[in-house]
Amino acid sequence: xxxxxLIRETSFDLTGKLFRVSWLYVLLLCAxxxxxxxxxxxxxxGSPEPYATRHVMRFSFGLVLMLGIALVDIRFIARLAWPAxxxxxxxxxxxxxxxxxxxxxxxxxxxxxxxxQPSEMMKVALVLALASWFHxxxxxxxxxxxxxxxxxxxxxxxxxxxxxxxxxxxxxxTAMVGAVMFFGAGVRxxxxxxxxxxxxxxxxIGYGYLHDYQKAxxxxxxxxxxxxxxxGYNIIQSKIALGSGGMWGKGxxxxxxxxxxxxxxxxxxFIFTMIGEEFGLVGGLAVMGLLALIVxxxxxxxxxxxxxxxRLVALGISFNFFMYVFxxxxxxxxxxxxxxxxxxxxxxGGSAMITVMIGFGLLMSAYVHRDVEFExxxxxx
Numbered sequence: 001x002x003x004x005x006l007i008r009e010t011s012f013d014l015t016g017k018l019f020r021v022s023w024l025y026v027l028l029l030c031a032x033x034x035x036x037x038x039x040x041x042x043x044x045x046g047s048p049e050p051y052a053t054r055h056v057m058r059f060s061f062g063l064v065l066m067l068g069i070a071l072v073d074i075r076f077i078a079r080l081a082w083p084a085x086x087x088x089x090x091x092x093x094x095x096x097x098x099x100x101x102x103x104x105x106x107x108x109x110x111x112x113x114x115x116x117q118p119s120e121m122m123k124v125a126l127v128l129a130l131a132s133w134f135h136x137x138x139x140x141x142x143x144x145x146x147x148x149x150x151x152x153x154x155x156x157x158x159x160x161x162x163x164x165x166x167x168x169x170x171x172x173x174t175a176m177v178g179a180v181m182f183f184g185a186g187v188r189x190x191x192x193x194x195x196x197x198x199x200x201x202x203x204x205i206g207y208g209y210l211h212d213y214q215k216a217x218x219x220x221x222x223x224x225x226x227x228x229x230x231x232g233y234n235i236i237q238s239k240i241a242l243g244s245g246g247m248w249g250k251g252x253x254x255x256x257x258x259x260x261x262x263x264x265x266x267x268x269x270f271i272f273t274m275i276g277e278e279f280g281l282v283g284g285l286a287v288m289g290l291l292a293l294i295v296x297x298x299x300x301x302x303x304x305x306x307x308x309x310x311r312l313v314a315l316g317i318s319f320n321f322f323m324y325v326f327x328x329x330x331x332x333x334x335x336x337x338x339x340x341x342x343x344x345x346x347x348x349g350g351s352a353m354i355t356v357m358i359g360f361g362l363l364m365s366a367y368v369h370r371d372v373e374f375e376x377x378x379x380x381x
Contacts, residue, residue: 036347
């Protein structure tokens with residue numbers, strides 16, 4: 001009898017959690033994935049193969065995974081934060097030693113026939129680890145410099161390993177996500193100024209240690225016309241495609257730059273360019289508006305969380321998504337150097353899709369369990 005009661009209570013609890021899921025937010029994610037399907041269908045010349053069908057399958061799997069994570073108690077997730085960080089760091093070390101080399105970089109690893117990019121997983125794991133470290137800290141402890149040393153090391157270790165791959169863009173995003181977590185936890189603003197002050201000088205010195213292709217990307221960003229058929233080809237074609245779309249675009253499946261194969265990587269990094277060419281400024285702004293709603297929705301979830309762990313997780317996941325969007329769109333517009341950052345839930349790719357959906361699952365768990373209470377904060381300094 002007691003077992004039946006337990007089963008009923010568990011079933012009722014899961015049903016209650018499903019009702020607490022923000023289904024409007026889920027609908028926004030589905031709408032963005034739908035944009036991705038339409039864009040990938042066009043990128044394949046008006047065919048669901050080979051991109052659009054895989055996109056739907058990956059998103060469907062990711063959606064189920066997201067909802068499953070959303071039902072997991074946020075306090076249990078907090079206990080898994082540092083083990084997840086340690087596992088992601090171990091995978092980054094494995095990539096450095098035996099990772100798969102592609103396009104001149106060593107960023108992937110084969111596990112059980114599945115190709116993973118641990119640097120994507122690390123960004124989510126880092127959010128969890130820093131949220132776990134900071135959520136019990138008092139204001140007095142936050143002012144103690146010694147208390148900040150372990151989380152600083154936790155940020156620098158993966159950033160260094162990601163730089164070694166080399167993957168400058170993801171390393172910068174990982175560092176920025178870490179910085180936002182520190183800010184959200186209450187680290188004083190003047191400490192950020194102290195850290196940021198020497199960055200321009202360090203960047204000037206660090207330029208000499210960059211790989212040739214990384215230097216070419218920066219030089220091309222400053223002067224794309226210097227090598228129009230080489231390093232500058234991608235960004236020049238991207239600008240042509242975006243400009244040719246005009247206000248309303250050339251029409252769905254009518255983009256010439258994309259369909260005549262002048263636009264490289266149109267199914268991955270430069271997919272927003274295809275959208276701009278076919279749907280024009282209006283279509284591009286509409287997609288950007290949808291992306292902005294997802295970011296703002298995540299920030300609102302952070303504000304509604306009554307526990308600090310959930311608040312920091314929601315903040316970190318939302319900012320990570322924002323960085324994906326900002327870097328990708330700024331890149332295809334020529335506002336920043338070209339880097340291998342996809343447009344989440346729109347670009348073709350498996351690792352980024354699943355990682356983003358896991359992040360949204362954690363975000364949704366923070367929302368579902370927004371009223372739960374953790375143990376009292378440790379006040380020792």
